[in-house]
Amino acid sequence: MLLEIHPRNPDERKLKMVNECLKDGGVIIYPTDTVYSFGCDINSNKAIERVARLRGVKVEKANFSIVCSDLSHITEYSKPVDNHIFKLMKRLLPGPYTFILEANRNLPRIFSEKKKTIGIRVPDNPIALSIVATLGNPIIATSVHDDNEIIEYTTDAFEIHEKFEKLVDIVIDGGPVGFEVSTVLNCVNGQIELVRLGKGPVDFL
Numbered sequence: 001m002l003l004e005i006h007p008r009n010p011d012e013r014k015l016k017m018v019n020e021c022l023k024d025g026g027v028i029i030y031p032t033d034t035v036y037s038f039g040c041d042i043n044s045n046k047a048i049e050r051v052a053r054l055r056g057v058k059v060e061k062a063n064f065s066i067v068c069s070d071l072s073h074i075t076e077y078s079k080p081v082d083n084h085i086f087k088l089m090k091r092l093l094p095g096p097y098t099f100i101l102e103a104n105r106n107l108p109r110i111f112s113e114k115k116k117t118i119g120i121r122v123p124d125n126p127i128a129l130s131i132v133a134t135l136g137n138p139i140i141a142t143s144v145h146d147d148n149e150i151i152e153y154t155t156d157a158f159e160i161h162e163k164f165e166k167l168v169d170i171v172i173d174g175g176p177v178g179f180e181v182s183t184v185l186n187c188v189n190g191q192i193e194l195v196r197l198g199k200g201p202v203d204f205l
């Protein structure tokens with residue numbers, strides 16, 4: 001299903017449809033403030049396994065991030081961070097950054113059994129944030145890649161739907177997005193290390 005949702009004022013009825021899909025173990029493609037992303041409920045192991053197959057990776061080796069709705073949501077799934085890191089997160093989020101933090105025991109075992117860290121995002125996108133806020137817990141975030149050798153990320157939801165309509169349950173058309181991925185910052189052990197330079201500037205490093 002291709003579901004059009006207004007990028008700035010998401011319709012509550014349509015959000016409910018998305019959340020019912022996620023609660024039933026569905027897989028969606030949704031817009032963020034960077035690129036379109038595969039998503040599913042963090043508590044659905046079967047859905048996470050579906051996303052891993054779509055990305056062509058084994059679950060235990062997948063570096064999926066999770067989307068939280070705000071900073072208080074983040075602390076539910078990560079161990080306490082140093083004050084200077086929290087201040088940086090507060091300044092940069094919502095925004096195009098992925099923070100790698102030390103995971104706590106609240107993460108589902110499919111995530112935390114072998115991995116001690118988790119990538120966390122709070123994207124500056126009303127659709128993504130509204131989905132998580134109404135669902136009540138994070139969703140998976142992993143970029144939708146394109147097969148094109150020149151264009152790595154498709155920015156158009158209609159084209160994405162043509163490719164994945166039989167592989168996912170809902171493709172959300174939230175309008176065109178960019179083609180730059182998030183900037184990834186490793187903040188484990190109190191340090192801030194640039195892992196990947198993406199859309200977000202890093203003049204604070």
